[in-house]
Amino acid sequence: MKKTMYSLMLAEDVVRAVDRLAAEKHTNRSNLINQILADYVSLTTPEKHVQNIFEIVEDYIGKIGGYMLYSQPNDMTMSIKSPLQYHYRPTIRYEVEMYRTPKETIGQLKIIYRTQSAELLVGLTRFFKIWMQLENIYIKRFFSPGAIEYGIENGRFTRTFAVPNDSDYSEEQIGNAISRYIATFDEMLKNFLAGKYSATEEIERRYLAYLNSGVQLI
Numbered sequence: 001m002k003k004t005m006y007s008l009m010l011a012e013d014v015v016r017a018v019d020r021l022a023a024e025k026h027t028n029r030s031n032l033i034n035q036i037l038a039d040y041v042s043l044t045t046p047e048k049h050v051q052n053i054f055e056i057v058e059d060y061i062g063k064i065g066g067y068m069l070y071s072q073p074n075d076m077t078m079s080i081k082s083p084l085q086y087h088y089r090p091t092i093r094y095e096v097e098m099y100r101t102p103k104e105t106i107g108q109l110k111i112i113y114r115t116q117s118a119e120l121l122v123g124l125t126r127f128f129k130i131w132m133q134l135e136n137i138y139i140k141r142f143f144s145p146g147a148i149e150y151g152i153e154n155g156r157f158t159r160t161f162a163v164p165n166d167s168d169y170s171e172e173q174i175g176n177a178i179s180r181y182i183a184t185f186d187e188m189l190k191n192f193l194a195g196k197y198s199a200t201e202e203i204e205r206r207y208l209a210y211l212n213s214g215v216q217l218i
Contacts, residue, residue, distance in 0.1 A: 008033075015029070018032055018033060025072075026072045027072075031047070035047065035048065046076075046100045046101070047075075047076070049171060050075075050076050050098040051071075052171045052175070053098065053171050053174050053175040053178070054071050054078045054096075054175070055175070056171065056172060056174075056175025056176060056179065057069075057078065057080075057096065057175050057178055057179045057182075058071070058078075060175070060176065060179035060180075060183070061080060061179055061182065061183065064183060066082065066083070067080050067081065067082055068080070068081040068082075069081075076097060076098050076099070076100060077095060077096065077097045077098075078095070078096050079093055079094070079095050079096075080093065080094040080095075080096070080182065081093050081094075082094065082186050084120075084190065084193065085190060085193075085194060086117075086120060086193055087117070087120075090113065090114065090115050090117075090120070091113075092111060092112070092113045092186075092189075093110075093111070093112040093113070094109060094110075094111055094182050094185075094186070095109070095110040095111075095112060096108075096109055096178060096182075097109075097110065104144050104146065104147045104162060105147055105149075105160040105161060105162045106161050106162060106163060106174070107160070107161045108158055108159065108160045108161060109158065109159050109160075109161060109178075109181075109182070110156055110157075110158050111128075111156065111157040111158070111159075111185075112155060112156050113155050113156075113157075114155055115155075120193070123192070123193050124157075124189075124193075125152065126192075127188075127189050127192045127193070128150075128152055128157045130192075130200060130203055131185070131188075131207075132150050134203070134204060134207045135148065138207070138208070138211060139211070139217055142164040142165060142217055143162050143164055143165060143217075144162070144165060147160065147162035148160055148162060161178065161218050162218065163218065164217050169216065169218075173216050174216075174218065176216060177215065177216035177217070177218035178218060180210070180213075180215045180216075181215075181218055184207075184210045184215075188203065188206055188207070191206075
């Protein structure tokens with residue numbers, strides 16, 4: 001949604017009240033007025049669309065427990081922290097970024113980890129590579145070429161989010177798809193690091209159970 005600069009004549013008392021509310025909501029005057037006017041004329045802004053999705057993610061992940069979630073109004077990014085059951089209990093952070101003007105991709109997931117443990121780094125990298133192989137085999141063909149991309153570098157694993165070809169997801173479907181994806185990824189990653197999978201075939205079976213549960217692909 002394109003933004004254009006306009007001049008408005010507002011009463012000083014109104015501006016002061018708007019500024020106070022904007023500060024409470026950790027946003028600025030322009031964003032708040034834009035959202036107020038959009039709500040008044042029943043128009044969903046990109047920020048509101050993303051906030052609706054994040055509320056669904058927060059509700060789903062929050063019910064699982066054990067996670068720390070954080071997002072701000074009018075922000076296009078939310079953060080989900082998850083502790084790893086590994087020696088000194090490091091945390092892994094799932095950062096969901098939604099795009100203001102989505103095209104082939106609608107956003108991306110950044111999985112951020114900070115560790116000096118060579119053993120943990122090897123384990124994480126091995127799991128990421130197995131995960132990419134499984135997605136390349138089972139789901140990548142349902143998306144446009146180049147829609148699903150990955151990256152592994154400097155303590156970060158990234159994966160783009162997209163909607164399958166010929167599909168049109170609602171906010172609820174996108175929110176649920178992202179929630180299920182992160183929850184399953186986190187569960188399988190932790191089990192892998194804990195040595196609960198004796199062979200790659202067991203990881204594949206768990207991944208197929210996830211796909212066969214009726215989950216929306218994303």
